[in-house]
Amino acid sequence: MQKEMDFxxxxxxxxxxxxxxxxxxxxxLQSLYGAVDLLVVGKYAAAADVSGVAVGSxxxxxxxxxxxxxxxxxxxxLGQKMGEGEREAGGRIIGTSIAAFLLIGAVMTLAVPLLAGxxxxxxxxxxxxxxxxxxxxxxxxxxxVMIIAYNVxxxxxxxxxxxxxxLMTVAIASVCNIAGDLLLIAVFHMGSAGAAIATVCSxxxxxxxxxxxxxxxxxxxRFTAKQIRIDPAILRRIAGFGLPIALQDLLVGLSFLVILAxxxxxxxxxxxxxxxxEKVCGFIMLTPAAFMQAMSAYVAQNxxxxxxDRASRGLKIAIALSTAFGxxxxxxxxxxxxxxxxxxxxxxxxxxxxxxxxxxYAIDCLFTCFLFCFIGYFNGMGRTGFVMLQGVGAAFLIRIxxxxxxxxxxxxxxxxxxxxxxxxxxxxTACFVFYALVRRREGRCAAGE
Numbered sequence: 001m002q003k004e005m006d007f008x009x010x011x012x013x014x015x016x017x018x019x020x021x022x023x024x025x026x027x028x029l030q031s032l033y034g035a036v037d038l039l040v041v042g043k044y045a046a047a048a049d050v051s052g053v054a055v056g057s058x059x060x061x062x063x064x065x066x067x068x069x070x071x072x073x074x075x076x077x078l079g080q081k082m083g084e085g086e087r088e089a090g091g092r093i094i095g096t097s098i099a100a101f102l103l104i105g106a107v108m109t110l111a112v113p114l115l116a117g118x119x120x121x122x123x124x125x126x127x128x129x130x131x132x133x134x135x136x137x138x139x140x141x142x143x144x145v146m147i148i149a150y151n152v153x154x155x156x157x158x159x160x161x162x163x164x165x166x167l168m169t170v171a172i173a174s175v176c177n178i179a180g181d182l183l184l185i186a187v188f189h190m191g192s193a194g195a196a197i198a199t200v201c202s203x204x205x206x207x208x209x210x211x212x213x214x215x216x217x218x219x220x221x222r223f224t225a226k227q228i229r230i231d232p233a234i235l236r237r238i239a240g241f242g243l244p245i246a247l248q249d250l251l252v253g254l255s256f257l258v259i260l261a262x263x264x265x266x267x268x269x270x271x272x273x274x275x276x277x278e279k280v281c282g283f284i285m286l287t288p289a290a291f292m293q294a295m296s297a298y299v300a301q302n303x304x305x306x307x308x309d310r311a312s313r314g315l316k317i318a319i320a321l322s323t324a325f326g327x328x329x330x331x332x333x334x335x336x337x338x339x340x341x342x343x344x345x346x347x348x349x350x351x352x353x354x355x356x357x358x359x360x361y362a363i364d365c366l367f368t369c370f371l372f373c374f375i376g377y378f379n380g381m382g383r384t385g386f387v388m389l390q391g392v393g394a395a396f397l398i399r400i401x402x403x404x405x406x407x408x409x410x411x412x413x414x415x416x417x418x419x420x421x422x423x424x425x426x427x428x429t430a431c432f433v434f435y436a437l438v439r440r441r442e443g444r445c446a447a448g449e
Contacts, residue, residue: 006161007298008083008305012314016298017321022163024290026154029167029174031282035344036174037195038279040181042345045191047272050345052132052192054275055125058260060140060147062253063112067148069249071101071155073242075293076300076379077234078159083304087221089234094156095227096234101152105145112141123257124264126271132192139193143200146207153210158297160220165213173206241384248388255395259403263416270413273353276344277417280337280354281361284329288372291318295373299380312439315377322369333362353413360417367424374431383438390430399423 007015037057041049074097081089112119116138125133140147150173154166180198184190190197260278264271295318302311333340341354378387402419406412 006082007301007314008307008310012310013317016294016314016317019161019163019297020290020294022167023158023293024286026163026167026170027286027289027293028283029170031279031286035279035282036178036181037199038276038344040185041192041195042276044186044189047268047347047350048126048129049132049191050350051126051129051268051272051275052136053195054272054278055120055123055129055260055264056133056136056140056192056196058257058275058278059119059123059137062250062257063108063141063144064147064151065253066246066250067101067104068151068155070239070242070246071097071151072245072296072379073238073240073384074152074155075159075296076241076382076384077237078156079161079297079300079380080304080382082160082220083301083307090160090219090221091223091227092231092234093159093238094223095229096231097152097156097238098228099230100235100238101148102145105148108144108148109142112144113138116141122261124261126264126268128268129271136192136196139196140199143203146200146203149207150203150210153207153214156214158293159300161297161301163294165210165217169206169210169213172209173202176205177202241379241382244384244388245379248384248391251392252395255399258400259416259419262403262407263413266407266411266413269347269349269353272345272347272350273341274357274413276341276350276354277337277357277361277413279344280333280340280358284333284361284365285368287325287329288322288368291322291369292372292376292379294318295376296379299377300382301380303381311377311380315373318373318376319370322373326365326367326369330362330365333365334359337362357413357417360414361420363418364421364424367421367428370428371424371431374428374435378431378434378438381438383434386434390427390434393430394423394427398426 007019037053038050041053074093078090078093081087081093116134119137120130120133123133150169153169157163157165177198180201181195184194184198188194260271260274263274295315298314299311302308302314337358338351338355341351341358345351345354375387375391378384399419399422402422403416406415406419410416
């Protein structure tokens with residue numbers, strides 16, 4: 001079992017990489033949930049099932065991202081308390097998080113299946129794939145409590161500097177998901193419904209394993225079952241950090257759903273093609289996402305300890321490491337994206353449509369290495385309000401208008417996809433400006449002004 005990391009002293013590069021790598025592997029395995037669903041459906045079912053899983057999984061990814069972002073408030077608060085040396089607050093933070101998120105999970109487990117048809121309709125799911133989309137959303141929605149539990153437990157572990165336990169649990173769940181997909185889709189021909197059932201069952205296994213491991217390990221603070229209750233003061237702190245991130249991710253996720261709805265109007269092939277491309281994008285964006293989560297924990301500890309210069313050095317190192325990967329992913333996706341899309345579909349038209357969209361996404365790889373590291377830095381500093389504003393502003397002022405304009409004027413998926421790097425450039429510009437302002441304020445504080 002990994003020992004909790006102290007990021008406030010010693011070297012920066014090696015600990016940051018050791019912490020980031022398990023996060024990267026866990027994100028990779030977590031991405032396999034939807035990717036394997038789409039891969040097996042693409043090989044053993046019809047285009048309607050591919051579209052149903054593509055659209056339905058995009059909706060569920062938005063829901064999952066919302067909860068994961070809210071849970072980031074737990075990671076930030078725990079990290080800051082570790083940096084401040086107030087470790088005994090950890091038990092109350094974990095207990096409040098578990099109680100609050102279980103309540104949210106219960107509500108979503110009831111609400112999402114009831115709204116499945118409405119959500120499929122809002123997304124303009126193609127008529128040929130409407131029932132498949134509705135079933136996928138309803139089944140995954142019924143397992144919302146497990147999705148939420150997994151994300152909360154992962155946030156707790158990362159908050160205390162442990163990124164290996166979440167990797168272990170998601171690895172076990174991924175194996176279960178692959179086995180479930182092959183059984184339910186390839187053998188029993190259940191299509192999109194089989195993919196959804198396999199996903200929910202595998203996440204249930206992940207939660208059970210996480211709880212067993214958490215009970216066996218020695219935490220750096222006291223935690224008992226009696227502490228699983230809502231502490232209003234702690235909940236306000238968690239919400240203060242987590243809600244802006246969650247709202248930002250929700251609205252940004254909605255912007256991508258709007259783009260998918262715009263694409264769905266172009267027909268079944270375009271819908272399936274973008275769905276395939278989004279699965280590929282989920283993998284090529286894993287490294288920036290891993291550094292974003294690692295930076296949140298790293299900066300939170302250093303912020304709590306008042307080590308602002310060390311936090312800034314970590315940001316620069318993370319950007320350099322992430323950029324090297326971003327260039328490699330650009331070359332692969334832009335020039336050989338058809339091969340990547342071919343992994344998820346046998347239909348030539350779907351592969352070509354996915355490649356056309358993916359080439360625009362490849363350009364975004366050159367910019368997200370900056371953006372995601374900045375977001376992790378600002379999250380760790382507790383500047384989640386700015387993270388929300390820059391993300392939401394770019395999504396609704398740049399990304400959606402550009403996508404709609406391109407769909408009307410060209411109808412080409414490549415030009416619609418260009419809306420994504422356009423918005424990222426605006427976000428990076430805002431991050432550089434705000435970073436300069438934050439550093440200036442830190443300098444004044446250090447000088448005693």
